[in-house]
Amino acid sequence: MAKDKKAVVAIAKEPTVQESVTKVFDLLGGVTNMIKRGETVILKPNAGHAEGPDTAVCTSPETLRAVIREVKKAQPSRIIVAESAAIGCDTMECFEVSGQADVAREEGVELYDIKAEKDLVNVAVRGYKSNIKRCKIPRLLLEADHIINLPIMKAHASMVFSCALKNIKGTVQDQVHSQMHQQNLTMAMMDVWWAVRPDINIVDAINVASGYSPHTPTPLEVGIIMGSYDPVALDLIACDVVGIDTNQVDYFRAADEAGLGTTNRDKIEVVGEQVKDVYRKMWIPYLGNMADRWPEYDIRCEGACSSCQALLALNMETLKALGIYEENSDKTIVVGPRNTIPDKPKDKIILHGNCTKRFADKGMWIPGCPPGETGLYLTVKTGQVVDGEIPGCIENIIRPSMEADHPKWRAYVEQKAKEFYENPENQ
Ligand code: SF4
Known part of the structure; x- marks a missing residue:
């Protein structure tokens, strides 16, 4: 991004999910300007847990379908829906239970289990911040023309919330996943991001998972789709929309240090709907004064x-x-x-x-x-x-x-x- 150029974060709240997705792509420059005919496009939704669409833990099938249909307008040669589910979870089962597998079949696009891939490239992480100096990433992801990061906004037990940046944790196999938890998960997430480098981020915030998500979620309707080239600016504005105090979330400081995007609101331009017009406070019990909250202990x-x-x-x-x-x-x-x-x-x-x-x-x-x-x-x-x-x-x-x-x-x-x-x- 040029020094004086602002990060654009698009918000759309249209009558249908499809219209909201199209609007976000249009606000970011239009799908046919972003993707060229004949290119390969990976879609990376969140299908990390075997949870149905009613829980809002995984990217909704409706949003996935809308993005596939939008991307098809650019006539890519391949559209691949890729995921590596959470440790201990079976990716294909997660695709099925989340409803994403049905969408992929109906839309004629491929489903791809990253965990099952043998053709991996051991990528050196530039200026790594955690213990992840190298990271094994499927060649398919590295050679794709585009990776569209397609998270759902949700509360998350080990990161406070999960949105654009955290979703890319689901591009590595269990061994790296486990390594990420052993040293510093926040910094490891930044390192994996550098290795994978998605170029477009679209957030499903139609229904978000509040409360003790991802294992005991309380869905909340927010009704919007968001998008940006800058994952950090996007996460920051997504937090603003649902009332998460970003000063209390360490990950933004780490993302700033890692140079993955901007946390400076003066350098972010929100286009489409404005935050105040779509604001919906989410229950996020992972923040607050921890020292005094359980006085008996x-x-x-x-x-x-x-x-x-x-x-x-x-x-x-x-x-x-x-x-x-x-x-x-x-x-x-x-x-x-x-x-x-x-x-x-x-x-x-x-x-x-x-x-x-x-x-x-x-x-x-x-x-x-x-x-x-x-x-x-x-x-x-x-x-x-x-x-x-x-x-x-x-x-x-x-x-x-x-x-x-x-x-x-x-x-x-x-x-x-x-x-x-x-x-x-x-x-
Ligand atoms: S407090 Fe921070 S540095 Fe310490 S173990 Fe927890 S996440 Fe790691």
Whole structure:
């Protein structure tokens, strides 16, 4: 982008999804100017979990169809819908359950499971910021003429929210995915972005997943499609639309440092609808004052990133939902790098995340940056460190516990969502 040129973020709210998608492409220059006849176009929706369209966890089939039809106007030679679902999830199953597979078949475009690809290129990441110096990316993605990033806007337990930038995490296979969680997920996301370099971003914000998404989402109708060449500006404006305080989300600082786009509102031009006209406050329980939110507990979270704070919220509320909050309130929970620990038995101190590792011999240390989403509550509940990297832990502890705990948790979340949406602006 030229120095004085503003990043354009387009917002459309038309009577149909198709009209909104077309409007966004038009506001960004028109699909036939963006894509040339005979080119190869990869569409990267979010199909990370096996969740149906009613949950708003995956890009909606309707939005995917609208983008395919818009792209077809440019007469590309191939349109490929590509995804690598979350660790432990089967991509093809996610395509089916999300409704995207039906759309691909009906529209005559290819479905592509990145996890199953053998033809990978080990790309060097320029100026890498995490431990990802090289990253294996399918040759198909690297050689495509265009990658259209097609996320859905949603709350996210380990990143506060998920939109354009985070969606590209779904272009790597499980091994890189797992590596991304072990050091610094935010910076690793930036590194993967540099390696993959999508050129167009279209956000599905027709229905967004609020609340304790992605595993216990509360859908909310916002009714818009957004688009931009700049993923950071797009994420920033998407947050403005749903009332997320971007100052509380560390990822924007990291994206700024990594030079992936602009976080300066003076350098962003919103075209089409304006934020104030489409604003709809979303319930996003992953933000707020974490130190005082659970006064019955000794919570130490000085210096914690927003990712670990979001996980703290998810896990503390899960303890409440399961009715095991009070009985464990003798525990100290340490999150973030700038904390001291009390003189207590080892099983009374839970250390959450890599930056508490220096105390590992004095408490129950859960590794990860950030750790797995449910590691904290399951460690409290079971009295042993629960970490998906421990062999057998996912199959024997994490999955069965989450399944058993889900009904109580779901009921708790529904009640909280009802309370929030009765008066969203007062929260
Ligand atoms: S482990 Fe530490 S550095 Fe990593 S996300 Fe959590 S608070 Fe941030």
